[in-house]
Amino acid sequence: MKAVQVRKARDLVLQEMDKPKISNSTDVLVKVKRVGICGSDMHIYHGTNPLATLPRVVGHEVAGEVEEIGQGVTGIKVGDHVVIEPIKYCGKCYACRKGRQNVCETLSVFGVHEDGGMREWCVLPEKQLHVVDPDLAWDEIVLAEPYTIGAQAVWRGDVEEGDTVLIQGAGPIGVCILKMAKLQGASVMITDLSDERLKFAEECGADITVHAGNEDVRQRVEEWTKGEGANVVIDAVCLPMTFELSFEVVSTAGSIVVLGFDERPASISQLPITKKEVSVKGSRLQTNQFPKVVKLLNEGRLRHEGLVTHTFSLDDVQEAFDFVESHPEQVRKAIIVFN
Template sequence: MKAIQVSEPGKLQVIEKDDPPAPGANEIKVKMKRMGICGSDIHILHGENPFATYPRIIGHEAAGEVVEAGTNTAGVGRGDKVVLEPIRYCGQCYPCRKGRPNVCESLQVYGVHLDGGGREYITVEESVVHKVNPELDWSDAALIEPFTIGAQAVYRGQVQKGDLVFIMGAGPIGLCCLKMAKEAGAAAAISDFNEKRLAFAAEWGADFLLNPQKQDVEDTITAWSEGMGANVVIDAVGTTKTLEQAVQAASAAGRVVLLGFHPEPSSITQALITKKELSICGSRLQTYRFPGVIDLFNSPTFDVKDLVSHEFPLANAAEAFSLIENNPENIRKVMLKISE
C-alpha cells in the first residue's frame, strides 16, 4: 500500500509499505479515503512539533471505509463510513480519571506519536473510530476532526446563547470555532490579517470582521460590544501578542481560550485578570466531542460548503504541502485523496 511519511524533518515522501495485518478481535481494518492536511502536519514536516518522532506516517484528520471487522466488534462493520478519533490514552492517570483523556500523561496521537491515517489501509481498535452517515461526502467526513477542535474550544469557553465571542484567526481552526460558536447561539467577531480569509469568514456567518493590521484590537472589540468586551475570546492564532490582546479584549466574567503552543512568554497583567475575574484556559484536541459534531455533520441543514478549497491525489502530496506553505491566502483546508 501507499502511505505519506515524514521520514525525517524536511523530508516528505509517498512510500510503499506492507498492508497492515488482518484485524484482531477488537479491531477493524479501514480503507482510508481522505486525509485533511493540518498546520500540525506542516510542523511535523519541519521538525517543529515537539511530540512527533520520525519516521512518521502522518494524518489525524482522516476518514475511510471499514473493509474488515474483528470477531469481537459490534459498533461498526464492513462497508461503514468511519472517522478516526486520533487519540490513545491510559485511562488511569489523573487527567484520564478527571474525564480529560486529551491531556493524558501518556497521550498518543495518531499521525504524531503513532502512525496515522495517511495510508491506504489502517488496522485500529474499533474504539478509535466513529461511524458517520453513509451519505456524507468523504471530504466532509475528514473535516469532523478539526471541527471537534472548534467544539472543544467553544466548550472550554462555555459559550452560551447570546454571548459575544471574539475569535482570533480565520484559518481552518478559527473557522471551525466560528461555526461552533454560531451553532451555540453566540454572535461572533473574527480577526485576521488576510482579507480573503476574512471575506470567507463573513460568508461563513461571522457577524463582525476585524483586521489587526488596520484596526486596534481592544478598541474595535470594545466598540463592537458596546463597551463590554467579548464574553469569550478564542485565540486561534497563538502568538505572544494575541494572548495579550485576548486578555485585554475580554469582558468582565469573560473566558479566554488558548489553542496555540507558542513557547515564548507573553506579557499579561495580573490586575486585569483579577479585576475582570477572567477564566483563562487551554484547549487541546478534544474530549468526547465526536458524537455531537458527527450529529451536526449528519444533519441535512449543517453546511461546511467550500471549507475544502483544494483536493490532491496522494501521489501529489508534496504539491499540496507546498501550496499551503506558499499560498496561504488562497487556501482553506486542503484534502488528500488517499484512495477512490
C-alpha cells in the same frame, strides 16, 4: 500499500509498506478515502513539531470505509463510513479520571506520536472510530477532526446562547471555532490580517469581521459590546501579542481560551485576571466532541461551504505539501484523495 512518510525534516516519501492486519478482537481495518493536511502535518514535515518522532506516517484528519472487523466489534460493520478519533489514552491517570483523556499522561496522537492515516489502510480499535451517514460526501466528513477542535474550544469557553465571542484568527481553525460558536447561538466577531479570510469568515456566519492590521480591535470590541468586553475570547492566532490582547478585551466574568504551542512568554499582569475574575483555559485536541460533530454532520447543520479549497491524489502528495507551503493565501484546507 502506499503510505506518506516524513523520513526526516523536509524529506517526504510515498513509501511501500505492509498492509496492516487486525490483531485484537476490537480492531477495525479501514480503507482510507480522504485525509486532510493540517498545519501540524506541515510542522512535522518541517521537523518543527517537538511532539513527533521521525520517521512518521502523518495524517490525523481521516475519513474511510470499514473493510474488515475483529470478532469483538459490536458497533461497526463492514461498509460503514467512519471518521477517526486520533487520540489513545490510558484511562487511569488524573486527566483521564477527570474526563479529560485528551491530555492523558501517556497520550498518543495518531499521526504525531504514532503512525497516522495518510496511507491506504489502517487498523484502529473500534472506540477510535465514529460512523457517519454514508450519503455524506467524503470531502465533507474528512473535516470532522478540525471541527472537533472548534467544538472543544467552544466547550472550554463555556460559550452559551447570546454570548459575545471574539475569535482571533480566521484560519481553518478559527473558522471551525466560528462554525461551532454560531451553532451554540453566540454572536461572533472574528479578526484576521487577510481580507480574503475575513470575507470567507463572513460567509461562514461571522457577525462582525475586523482587520487586525488596519483597525483597532480594542475599540471595535468596545463599540460592539457597548463597553462590556467580549464574554469569551478564543485565540486561534496563538501569538504572545494576541494572547496579551485577550486580557484587554475580555469582559468581567469572561473566559479566554488558548490553543497555541508558542513557547515565547507573553507579558500579563494578575490585575485583569483577578479584577475581572477571568478564566484562562487551554484547549488541546478534543475530548467527547466526536459524537457531537458527527451528529451535526449527519443532520446537515455542519457544511464546509468552501473550507476545502484543494484536493490532490495520493500520488501527488509532494505537490500537495509544496502547494500548501507556498500558497498559504490560497489554501484553506487541502485534502489528499485515495482511490
